[in-house]
Amino acid sequence: MANNTQMNENERGIFKLHGITGMLVAVVLLLTILVVLVFNGVLVQQREASNAYQINQDLNALKANSPDNYKHYQLIGNGK
Template sequence: MENRGIFTLDGITGMLIATVLLLSILVGLTVWGLGVQQGSAANFYQIQNEKEIKMISTENATHKIDVK
């Protein structure tokens, strides 16, 4: 085990590969999240018959109507 080098995968090279991989995952998830947020911000909805909404009911989703 005398073949230790600074540019092996458990040295600087491995650290740089891991850092670049983590930063690229971070950038990808950030871009994806911003796209989802912009898509949701442009999707407006209106609630109809507010008085008929029950606290626990599976029919509550029918009161939401997309305006767009």
């Protein structure tokens, strides 16, 4: 019986999830992750919506990926 590939009922792992149970656990986990990320995204959007800014100079003075761009605008929001 060295090549016996049949599994007896008492040899199954306790924590193995197959079929519909494993699918439901995976779906619940993915939905939980989705809810947490959307909730945090909404909170960030609400927090940053009050941080408006005004450009002090001509838009052409701004350069892509320049570390000096902060000199060309000022925050006018309440900054909570």
